Amino acid sequence: MRNDIILAGVGGQGILSIAAVIGLAAVERGLYLKQSEVHGMSQRGGDVQSHLRLSDSPVASDLIPYGKADLIISVEPMESLRYLPWLSSSGWLVTNSTPFVNIPDYPETDRIMSEIRKVKNHIIIDADAIAKESGSARSGNMVVLGAASGYIDIPFESLSDAVRSLFGKKGEEIVEVNLKALRAGRNFIM
Amino acid sequence: MHTLLLLGDEAIAQAGIDAGMSGMYAYPGTPSTEIMEFVQGSREAAMKTIHREWSANEKTAMEAALGMSYAGKRAMVAMKHVGLNVAADGFINAAITGVNGGLIVVAADDPSMHSSQNEQDSRFYAKFSFVPVLEPSNQQEAYDMVFAGFEISEKYKVPVMLRITTRLAHSRSGVKRKGERKQNALTLPSDPRQFVLLPAIARRRYHGLLGIYESLRYDETLGSFNQYYEGSDRRLGIISFGISFNYLTENYPDRDVGMPVLKICSYPVDNSLLERIAAGSDELLVLEEGYPVMEELLKGILSGGKSVKGRLDGTLPREGELNPAIVAAALGLPATRGGEVPEIVRMRPPSFCKGCGHADMYNALHEALAGYAPGRVFSDIGCYTLGALPPYNAINSCVDMGASVTMAVGAADAGLVPSVAVIGDSTFTHSGMTGLLDAVIKNSPVTVIISDNSTTGMTGGQQSHATDRLESICEGLGVDRKHIRTIVPLRKNHEENIAIMKEELAYNGVSVIIARRECIQTASRRKKEAVKQTDNK
Numbered sequence: 097m098r099n100d101i102i103l104a105g106v107g108g109q110g111i112l113s114i115a116a117v118i119g120l121a122a123v124e125r126g127l128y129l130k131q132s133e134v135h136g137m138s139q140r141g142g143d144v145q146s147h148l149r150l151s152d153s154p155v156a157s158d159l160i161p162y163g164k165a166d167l168i169i170s171v172e173p174m175e176s177l178r179y180l181p182w183l184s185s186s187g188w189l190v191t192n193s194t195p196f197v198n199i200p201d202y203p204e205t206d207r208i209m210s211e212i213r214k215v216k217n218h219i220i221i222d223a224d225a226i227a228k229e230s231g232s233a234r235s236g237n238m239v240v241l242g243a244a245s246g247y248i249d250i251p252f253e254s255l256s257d258a259v260r261s262l263f264g265k266k267g268e269e270i271v272e273v274n275l276k277a278l279r280a281g282r283n284f285i286m
Numbered sequence: 287m288h289t290l291l292l293l294g295d296e297a298i299a300q301a302g303i304d305a306g307m308s309g310m311y312a313y314p315g316t317p318s319t320e321i322m323e324f325v326q327g328s329r330e331a332a333m334k335t336i337h338r339e340w341s342a343n344e345k346t347a348m349e350a351a352l353g354m355s356y357a358g359k360r361a362m363v364a365m366k367h368v369g370l371n372v373a374a375d376g377f378i379n380a381a382i383t384g385v386n387g388g389l390i391v392v393a394a395d396d397p398s399m400h401s402s403q404n405e406q407d408s409r410f411y412a413k414f415s416f417v418p419v420l421e422p423s424n425q426q427e428a429y430d431m432v433f434a435g436f437e438i439s440e441k442y443k444v445p446v447m448l449r450i451t452t453r454l455a456h457s458r459s460g461v462k463r464k465g466e467r468k469q470n471a472l473t474l475p476s477d478p479r480q481f482v483l484l485p486a487i488a489r490r491r492y493h494g495l496l497g498i499y500e501s502l503r504y505d506e507t508l509g510s511f512n513q514y515y516e517g518s519d520r521r522l523g524i525i526s527f528g529i530s531f532n533y534l535t536e537n538y539p540d541r542d543v544g545m546p547v548l549k550i551c552s553y554p555v556d557n558s559l560l561e562r563i564a565a566g567s568d569e570l571l572v573l574e575e576g577y578p579v580m581e582e583l584l585k586g587i588l589s590g591g592k593s594v595k596g597r598l599d600g601t602l603p604r605e606g607e608l609n610p611a612i613v614a615a616a617l618g619l620p621a622t623r624g625g626e627v628p629e630i631v632r633m634r635p636p637s638f639c640k641g642c643g644h645a646d647m648y649n650a651l652h653e654a655l656a657g658y659a660p661g662r663v664f665s666d667i668g669c670y671t672l673g674a675l676p677p678y679n680a681i682n683s684c685v686d687m688g689a690s691v692t693m694a695v696g697a698a699d700a701g702l703v704p705s706v707a708v709i710g711d712s713t714f715t716h717s718g719m720t721g722l723l724d725a726v727i728k729n730s731p732v733t734v735i736i737s738d739n740s741t742t743g744m745t746g747g748q749q750s751h752a753t754d755r756l757e758s759i760c761e762g763l764g765v766d767r768k769h770i771r772t773i774v775p776l777r778k779n780h781e782e783n784i785a786i787m788k789e790e791l792a793y794n795g796v797s798v799i800i801a802r803r804e805c806i807q808t809a810s811r812r813k814k815e816a817v818k819q820t821d822n823k
Binding site for chain 1: 319634
């Protein structure tokens with residue numbers, strides 16, 4: 097078993113929380129894991145990505161080679177396209193549809209969507225709207241993870257457990273909101 | 287023991303806690319920041335009363351660590367690569383004094399300059415100083431090398447460098463802990479003159495250091511991190527240093543490269559290992575993350591005939607970090623690139639947070655300077671460096687910590703009057719204070735704007751030594767109290783702030799304008815904490 101996942105978004109959108117949930121679930125299941133993150137300068141509203149590699153045998157490189165990613169999980173539509181050189185021909189792209197516009201030359205949404213639709217295996221989900229329905233506009237990242245969960249070789253229950261232990265410190269209410277968001281994303285693809 | 291999921295930085299921190307470290311010293315700098323943050327957040331570190339406060343800069347951190355080592359206890363000091371420039375005087379001379387308690391210097395290099403102004407390779411400093419280096423290829427090695435580093439440091443009485451790069455610092459993986467070691471007791475050096483580097487003593491110690499460096503080549507603990515892998519295809523022998531080993535094996539699904547491979551993760555290297563792979567293969571390929579430090583050594587000036595491929599002959603790019611694709615190309619393996627990035631995808635550079643005080647400060651400065659010719663704003667290292675980007679285009683320099691103040695002084699000397707320095711509060715106490723003293727001594731016509739967000743912002747909001755002290759520091763350095771002005775960079779104060787800036791720009795002497803408003807990131811974090819506290823009551 098081997099899952100090479102690229103997480104994409106803009107600094108502050110919570111991609112490291114997605115990585116932490118998958119990472120925790122993977123470790124609990126005894127999988128090998130390497131997860132490379134971007135810290136520092138780029139976190140201030142810049143594009144950020146994380147390479148997450150899960151395997152039942154030791155992982156060599158912290159970086160996923162080009163063309164080898166099984167999955168791109170993006171919390172921002174334009175950012176999902178930035179990492180296409182890494183996506184394998186059979187890989188899936190799962191992205192939020194709500195743009196995060198903090199640059200003057202942000203492209204038209206229609207053009208972004210048409211580029212995403214050119215990718216053979218793609219899922220576009222309005223994670224912001226679904227997150228709002230679930231009770232927290234800030235848990236869009238968990239909605240996207242839920243929508244992508246079918247393409248990760250980890251049982252959904254393990255991901256839910258990881259959400260519980262990761263957000264546990266922040267209180268039961270936060271845990272429930274995030275679990276609801278995760279399930280809503282999951283239901284979107286089922 | 288339970289496997290922990292740790293960043294390379296965190297693995298080093300946890301290992302320090304487990305290996306009997308008594309003091310952790312650092313100044314924040316990407317990609318090294320999380321080492322100290324982890325120690326500060328660790329309950330075990332608190333229980334063991336490990337010293338773990340941020341230092342004013344890397345030099346003070348280095349020297350405090352050396353002081354703890356002098357007193358017989360284990361110390362670790364961590365910094366980003368350019369921080370080692372600041373600490374270099376202490377670092378290089380610590381090799382001459384040697385150590386008493388174990389001393390590890392963590393240098394976190396940033397090839398490809400993800401968050402830095404250059405991609406200098408700290409291994410050069412180690413070679414220059416005759417200090418052994420451990421360079422982990424994964425998080426577990428990073429953890430294990432702290433134990434080994436302290437052991438080697440105490441055995442040979444030398445500081446040990448632990449060199450990591452961005453990818454390892456900021457990549458998480460499973461790490462198994464070892465049994466814990468007790469901290470050392472307070473013990474002074476057996477030779478009371480060991481740390482007194484008068485020339486006669488320094489010459490003796492330097493002679494000793496050169497001998498130690500040669501014997502380190504054959505040290506078993508150091509050598510245990512190097513490994514030779516046989517291979518039947520002897521047309522090419524590959525020498526990998528540090529994490530480049532991973533990029534090599536990534537290209538072979540069963541991890542069997544099929545060619546002789548020498549994996550090196552510690553220095554100085556036992557030359558017989560290099561001779562063995564050279565003798566056993568027709569050509570050599572050298573993979574190293576950073577500068578071609580070892581490649582240059584292997585090639586020599588009068589090449590002995592063996593073809594050495596790497597960064598110098600174009601087999602690998604001369605600059606930037608390695609990755610699996612670059613190594614695949616060097617090995618002649620086919621490229622695996624997926625689809626291309628669509629043309630509509632735009633760059634998304636980092637930018638000021640919404641509501642950031644630095645932005646209001648720059649807006650006021652822009653108008654205050656309207657009557658002067660452009661090109662007179664010297665800036666520094668921090669979030670406010672983003673003022674270089676549109677729409678602000680507000681600064682003309684960003685060189686090294688503190689250089690804003692001193693470059694403004696030099697430019698004013700040359701006749702660029704007024705000259706303006708824009709520096710952050712934490713950068714000011716890191717390296718701006720001495721430059722301000724220079725300005726005071728010659729009454730230089732400079733206006734120093736300290737953009738005070740009361741934190742070390744760019745690295746994530748660490749405590750700033752400047753907080754609540756800036757006015758008294760500037761006054762103590764001799765700046766006229768009338769020309770130390772404090773403003774609050776808010777839109778509602780815009781006109782008033784412009785007026786104050788204009789007054790000080792017109793003053794023919796040293797002015798300091800403290801533009802003080804808390805970082806909105808730390809402010810919102812503080813509010814959330816306060817709410818949590820109230821909820822728990």
